[in-house]
Amino acid sequence: MVYLTRKLEFSASHLYNNPALSAEENKRIFGKCNNPHGHGHNYTLEVTVAGEPDPVTGMVLDLKELKEILDREITQRMDHRFLNYEVEELKGQIPTCENIARVIWNLLEPKIRKGRLYKVRLYETPELFAECYRNGAQGA
Amino acid sequence: MSDGLKIELGRRYQFSASHRLHSDQLSDEENRRVYGKCNNPYGHGHNYTVEVRVSGNVDPATGMIANLVDLDGFVEREVLEPFDHKLLNAEVAAFRESVPTTENLCKEIYRRLKHFPKAKLECVRVEETSNNAFEYAGEEF
Numbered sequence A: 001m002v003y004l005t006r007k008l009e010f011s012a013s014h015l016y017n018n019p020a021l022s023a024e025e026n027k028r029i030f031g032k033c034n035n036p037h038g039h040g041h042n043y044t045l046e047v048t049v050a051g052e053p054d055p056v057t058g059m060v061l062d063l064k065e066l067k068e069i070l071d072r073e074i075t076q077r078m079d080h081r082f083l084n085y086e087v088e089e090l091k092g093q094i095p096t097c098e099n100i101a102r103v104i105w106n107l108l109e110p111k112i113r114k115g116r117l118y119k120v121r122l123y124e125t126p127e128l129f130a131e132c133y134r135n136g137a138q139g140a
Numbered sequence B: 001m002s003d004g005l006k007i008e009l010g011r012r013y014q015f016s017a018s019h020r021l022h023s024d025q026l027s028d029e030e031n032r033r034v035y036g037k038c039n040n041p042y043g044h045g046h047n048y049t050v051e052v053r054v055s056g057n058v059d060p061a062t063g064m065i066a067n068l069v070d071l072d073g074f075v076e077r078e079v080l081e082p083f084d085h086k087l088l089n090a091e092v093a094a095f096r097e098s099v100p101t102t103e104n105l106c107k108e109i110y111r112r113l114k115h116f117p118k119a120k121l122e123c124v125r126v127e128e129t130s131n132n133a134f135e136y137a138g139e140e141f
Helices: A023-034 A063-078 A097-111 B028-039 B068-083 B102-113
Strands: A002-014 A039-051 A116-125 A128-134 B005-019 B044-055 B120-129 B132-136
Touching (some): A039 A063, A039 A097, A063 A097, A097 A116, B005 B068, B044 B102, B068 B102, B102 B120
Antiparallel strands (some): A039 A116, A116 A128, A128 B005, B005 B044, B044 B120, B120 B132
């Protein structure tokens, strides 16, 4: 099995606020991420696909094809957006790194037809990231 | 988790410390041969990066596996405060018994963090320089 990873960056804003909690609780739990005007990050996404190289092309999947999928599903949907308001799949969720990583997984998994989606790792800053993978697949 | 997906939260921290690689079980000559310049009796230092990965259920109310304030506080107390700007050989009890290689450092940090009460520790990665890194995920790994 070969694991190939493609990286992309996008910039977006978000804020953390749970309407079921009081303003005070929101402030306590989410701290400065609760600022009602939101704030932004440069996100870095690493998408890892696992598969056997095709004997004819030597590729697990065509990187150009993967790039197009990532552009269509992620960049166009999330880049320069306010994640809380403009990304349908995140509505009703707090757009933490954990939740965005799962949304990204669910967007990409059905689109990757050669090889299989193995892992997504989403960096919110160089010091903070979340990973999503199928239960039982070892993180690598 | 019902959708069969596993989510991990990863966080990276830095500390700076000095160490000397020297084993009491080896002769001075063997120590010099095995550890090379890392055996310099005065020691030397690194800027270490520690990557901590934890897993758990994402709380629907907060969208979080663990609140970063809790994770950061725990790592600060268990690792950064006792290790930062210290001579590891002399000032961290575990390294009076074992050589503070980054392999052993990685295991010691894992031992200190595995009791994090808010999420399950998955893996500790320690980067000693930008060119070498070590990971430890417990004995079952």
